[in-house]
Amino acid sequence: MAFSFFNTLGRQIQKFEPLRPGKVGFYGCGPTVYNYAHIGNLRAYVTHDILVRSLRRAGYDVTHVMNITDVGHLSGDNDEGDDKMVKSAEERGKSVLEVADFYTGAFFNDTGRMNILRPTVVCRATGHVADMIALIGRIEANGFTYSAGGNLYFDISKFPSYGELALLRLDEQKAGARAGVDENKRNAGDFVLWFTRSKFENQALVWDSPWGRGYPGWHIECSAMSIKYLGEQFDIHSGGIDHIPIHHTNEIAQSEAATGRRPWVKYWLHNEFLVLDRGKMSKSAGGFLTLQSLVDSGYDPLDYRYFLLGGHYRSQLQFSFDALDGAKNARKSLCDRVRVLAGKAGGRAAPENAGPRPPEGAAKYLEAFDSALEDDLSTPRALAELWGMLRDNSLAPEAALEAAFDMDRVLGLGLEDAAKQEKPAEDEALVREIEGLVAERAEAKKAKNFTRADSIRANLKERGIILEDRPGGTVWRRS
Ligand code: AMP
Ligand code: ZN
Numbered sequence: 001m002a003f004s005f006f007n008t009l010g011r012q013i014q015k016f017e018p019l020r021p022g023k024v025g026f027y028g029c030g031p032t033v034y035n036y037a038h039i040g041n042l043r044a045y046v047t048h049d050i051l052v053r054s055l056r057r058a059g060y061d062v063t064h065v066m067n068i069t070d071v072g073h074l075s076g077d078n079d080e081g082d083d084k085m086v087k088s089a090e091e092r093g094k095s096v097l098e099v100a101d102f103y104t105g106a107f108f109n110d111t112g113r114m115n116i117l118r119p120t121v122v123c124r125a126t127g128h129v130a131d132m133i134a135l136i137g138r139i140e141a142n143g144f145t146y147s148a149g150g151n152l153y154f155d156i157s158k159f160p161s162y163g164e165l166a167l168l169r170l171d172e173q174k175a176g177a178r179a180g181v182d183e184n185k186r187n188a189g190d191f192v193l194w195f196t197r198s199k200f201e202n203q204a205l206v207w208d209s210p211w212g213r214g215y216p217g218w219h220i221e222c223s224a225m226s227i228k229y230l231g232e233q234f235d236i237h238s239g240g241i242d243h244i245p246i247h248h249t250n251e252i253a254q255s256e257a258a259t260g261r262r263p264w265v266k267y268w269l270h271n272e273f274l275v276l277d278r279g280k281m282s283k284s285a286g287g288f289l290t291l292q293s294l295v296d297s298g299y300d301p302l303d304y305r306y307f308l309l310g311g312h313y314r315s316q317l318q319f320s321f322d323a324l325d326g327a328k329n330a331r332k333s334l335c336d337r338v339r340v341l342a343g344k345a346g347g348r349a350a351p352e353n354a355g356p357r358p359p360e361g362a363a364k365y366l367e368a369f370d371s372a373l374e375d376d377l378s379t380p381r382a383l384a385e386l387w388g389m390l391r392d393n394s395l396a397p398e399a400a401l402e403a404a405f406d407m408d409r410v411l412g413l414g415l416e417d418a419a420k421q422e423k424p425a426e427d428e429a430l431v432r433e434i435e436g437l438v439a440e441r442a443e444a445k446k447a448k449n450f451t452r453a454d455s456i457r458a459n460l461k462e463r464g465i466i467l468e469d470r471p472g473g474t475v476w477r478r479s
Pocket of ligand 2: 251
């Protein structure tokens with residue numbers, strides 16, 4: 001398969017060519033574990049998952065690294081505000097590590113329920129402080145830092161391509177400190193690599209370092225851990241669009257300043273936001289939806305996964321319960337259809353569906369499915385191909401089922417499990433009735449009894465079943 005991705009670095013669709021043939025190094029920014037993930041965050045992880053699954057299905061050996069932020073992330077990405085972990089621990093009367101453990105567990109519980117594959121490497125920031133200190137040492141040795149007010153800062157004016165990813169203008173970034181921003185900064189865009197006494201006297205977790213006892217800034221963990229597990233240059237880095245102007249911009253500056261190698265990362269993929277009817281979803285602003293709250297309202301986590309796949313990762317997606325209901329119904333129809341096919345493939349096929357069918361019938365849908373994914377991971381088109389194939393009654397059930405399971409290696413909708421479940425009796429009967437009526441209509445047309453043929457079609461339409469006459473025969477689908 002030949003993938004093309006929209007690379008934020010350069011803002012264009014580019015053919016994907018990994019640095020090492022057959023292998024892909026991928027780093028996706030992980031959660032800050034001070035609270036549950038909200039459903040917007042889960043969009044980012046489903047995007048990572050589709051990327052990884054697509055590449056693996058295409059034969060690449062993918063090493064997927066994800067960090068767990070349990071230190072250093074302030075409420076403002078630009079070194080402003082409170083420390084998210086410390087604040088959460090204080091509010092809950094727990095230690096920072098207790099909070100981190102609890103929400104890390106909750107995170108993997110959520111991602112597991114959504115069929116998001118566990119990354120190859122999951123790395124906690126607090127377990128990698130020595131790597132961060134070593135990397136900061138390299139940045140300092142190369143002349144990109146200064147100390148002020150007890151902190152060690154990255155000096156963006158020393159890094160000429162600063163802001164390239166976000167199309168920032170360096171002269172604007174260099175402008176003096178903005179109101180309310182840390183006055184130690186020489187340039188507004190400078191950021192902390194290592195905090196000592198400047199900010200939080202009550203910081204629970206501190207480490208010794210060449211710059212004093214303190215703790216790392218947020219951005220350095222991603223540079224240090226990705227380089228540790230993927231090397232000084234790797235293929236793909238991902239996260240939500242909010243990370244473009246600060247977090248990822250700073251990650252690039254630090255990494256390239258430390259290693260002297262460019263580009264640090266070849267392809268940058270960013271997912272657009274999930275927004276609520278009433279606006280942006282954020283934990284800091286309070287009031288956010290978790291996966292569990294959807295489950296409590298009667299949805300399966302895979303309904304939400306299905307909902308997300310219905311939008312392209314680079315388009316903003318509006319969440320509403322009406323839209324989630326639509327996804328829930330569609331996923332139910334999908335599972336029902338798979339169960340019907342499994343029933344037929346298991347030897348219970350009606351006689352008119354028996355007999356050999358050309359296997360290439362499914363191949364054309366698989367090809368279209370592949371090209372949808374190759375085209376910057378178009379999950380809406382990939383889903384449409386799955387549906388088109390399942391609705392095509394000219395395919396042998398075995399072939400359709402086999403192809404559906406193959407597609408589900410990427411979609412992750414649990415279709416093999418669905419196929420194993422007992423099918424509700426009334427659905428089986430309904431499908432038999434529809435297929436009987438379709439056959440009767442074909443007979444009526446052959447006998448030129450068009451009144452009967454039309455009335456069968458109209459009757460089914462009223463019941464939400466649409467008939468489509470194709471060269472190979474009539475196929476039906478739910479409207
Ligand atoms: P955080 O735990 O805040 O670092 O966010 C985890 C991931 O979720 C990051 O990749 C963010 O860019 C992403 N993210 C945050 N809010 C949203 C949202 N509303 N929609 C999609 N992605 C988001
Ligand atoms: Zn990161």
